[in-house]
Amino acid sequence: MKIDLTGKRAVVSGSTAGIGLAIATGLAQAGAEVVVNGRTEERVRNAIAHIRETAPDAILSGVASDVGTVEGVAKLAAEAAEADILVNSVGAALFKSFDDLTDEDWLFMYQLNVMSGVRLTKHYLPGMMQRRWGRIVFISSESALNPPKEMIDYGMTKAAQLAVSRGIAELAAKSGVTVNSVLPGPTRSEGFGNVLEGIAQQTGQTIEAVEQGFLEQNRPTSLLGRFSTTEEIANMVVYVCSQQASATSGTALRVDGGVVRSIV
The missing domain is CATH 1.10.1220 (Arc Repressor Mutant)
Structure with missing residues (x-):
């Protein structure tokens, strides 16, 4: 199978490090034009330089903005107005006990891990549906299915992503736009x-x-x-964004190393 995303433009939130950077790199290697996003200009520049090491001919640009805020999403949407592929990969974990989590912590996690994807999808989905082709991917986690007692706030946001993803897939039914979640395990x-x-x-x-x-x-x-390595997670995402995955929509695809003990 040869995945060719030439002519497609991908916006990858939170793509200056970790899983997001691996996804941006994989999409660029497959021929997509990639918009890199991170909170600072320096991190965006460094990420683009990293991607060019393995995809020297890729069309790359970057937008420095904090998509955990309304203003940050608006900046990204303004500077990258259209996309064929949206990967909502930005996310964080606070590694705090339940007793130590403040109201502000809960709201921060919800804004970054959930509302960033909601807002970006709301911007890019109409254009995808009008063009009758698009790919939207939410990077969730096996913690959505097995909420960890040491990261209850994180598990909550990852479960919310599954609900949002499935609902948007229903909304985009029969439009040529697929919407899926990918659930990494420990990475x-x-x-x-x-x-x-x-x-x-x-x-x-x-x-x-x-x-x-x-x-x-x-x-x-x-x-x-x-x-898992970040590249192993990215491989699944690149496939889901491909033409070959056109019959996969509304699903939660696990790349969890078998952590979740379920056959479906």
């Missing part, structure tokens, strides 16, 4: 990796030992037995 991304590296330094363990300890304690059902 060695920048944000989670920083947390694990901090634990490794504090305990004198290797990062590999910390990862194994996390899996054994928090995700013992993992069939993979290791963390």
Whole structure:
């Protein structure tokens, strides 16, 4: 199977690091024009330089904006007015106990993890439906199906993404626009990796030992037995954005290493 996204324009929120950067890189390698998004000009420039290392001929641009805010979404939408592909990959986790989470923390997580995708989809969906082709992908998590006690706020936002994604897929039915969610499992991304590296330094363990300890304690059902790479998650997203995935819509696609013990 050869995925060719030449002539398609992709907007990837939160694409200066981690899973988002891997997705932007994969889409660029498949020939798509990619709009990179991050909170600062420096991070956007660095991400574009990284993508060019493996996709030197890619058409790339960047918009520095915080899409966890109304103003940030408006800036991205103004500077990248149209898109054939939208990947809502921006997200964060606070790693706070339930008792320590403030009202502000809950609202911050909801604005960034959920409302960013709602607002961006609201902007780009009408054009996709008018052109009779489009791909919208929400990067959710296996935590949407297995809400973790150590990140209840995160699990809540990821479950909300599934509801939003399915509802929009229903709205876009028979239009040529597909809407799906992708659910990664434990992944060695920048944000989670920083947390694990901090634990490794504090305990004198290797990062590999910390990862194994996390899996054994928090995700013992993992069939993979290791963390996924960001590229492994991106591979699924690139496929979902392709013409070959035209019959896949309204679904939640797990790339969780078998963490979720379910056959459907």
